[in-house]
Amino acid sequence: MADPATQSAQISSSLNASTKESTYCVMELVYWRDPKKSAVAFGMSLLVLLSLATFSVISVVSYLLLALLCVTITFRIYKSVLQAVQKSEDGHPFKALMEKDLTVKSENFRQFVDMSLTYLNHAIKQARHLLLVEDLVDSLKLAGFMWLMTYVGAVFNGITILILADVIFFSTPLVYEKNKTQIDKYIDLVRTRVEVTLAKLQDKLPGAVKRTKAE
Numbered sequence: 001m002a003d004p005a006t007q008s009a010q011i012s013s014s015l016n017a018s019t020k021e022s023t024y025c026v027m028e029l030v031y032w033r034d035p036k037k038s039a040v041a042f043g044m045s046l047l048v049l050l051s052l053a054t055f056s057v058i059s060v061v062s063y064l065l066l067a068l069l070c071v072t073i074t075f076r077i078y079k080s081v082l083q084a085v086q087k088s089e090d091g092h093p094f095k096a097l098m099e100k101d102l103t104v105k106s107e108n109f110r111q112f113v114d115m116s117l118t119y120l121n122h123a124i125k126q127a128r129h130l131l132l133v134e135d136l137v138d139s140l141k142l143a144g145f146m147w148l149m150t151y152v153g154a155v156f157n158g159i160t161i162l163i164l165a166d167v168i169f170f171s172t173p174l175v176y177e178k179n180k181t182q183i184d185k186y187i188d189l190v191r192t193r194v195e196v197t198l199a200k201l202q203d204k205l206p207g208a209v210k211r212t213k214a215e
Contacts, residue, residue: 030173042170049166053159137202 032038051060072094079093092098133139152161176183 027173030170031177032170032174038170042166045166046163049159049163053163137198140201 028034029038029041048060048064051063055063076093079090082088083090129135130139130142156164
């Protein structure tokens with residue numbers, strides 16, 4: 001039986017490799033390295049979100065599955081007729097896909113659970129840090145952000161925000177890549193002003209509640 005420390009190291013290495021691979025695939029899409037794949041991903045995600053804005057979730061899922069079935073059934077009938085006319089024995093048109101192993105392996109499932117647990121524990125620690133006011137400045141930042149979100153929520157609903165996020169997700173990285181120098185300049189300027197403002201705010205706080213770094 002393998003040593004627990006070795007198993008833990010192997011799982012951690014596997015999780016890191018899986019995360020890097022997933023991140024690389026996402027970066028390839030949002031930076032439009034392959035325009036066809038990015039266009040399909042962007043178009044499909046936008047179509048689904050626009051459909052959800054118009055119809056219910058049940059209707060959208062039903063229409064998507066119905067459209068998929070129409071395509072597969074039509075293709076199956078077409079290939080069957082073609083095989084009958086040509087008297088060929090090619091077999092089922094989706095044979096390669098049907099024979100592909102799509103079962104979820106227990107090892108992959110455990111890796112996914114471990115990775116999800118890591119993110120969940122981090123989120124819980126951050127929530128405790130912010131909601132229990134471990135650092136007053138960080139909690140004030142959250143309060144300010146939530147206050148701004150109340151105005152955003154009054155103007156947009158959840159689906160509209162997701163649609164805007166989808167558009168930004170597929171457009172911003174490409175725009176940033178082409179205008180990196182100018183954008184970095186403005187980002188540094190804004191960051192400097194925010195840091196100066198926060199420093200002034202912290203100086204005005206009572207000594208007992210000023211920012212303290214965790215030991």
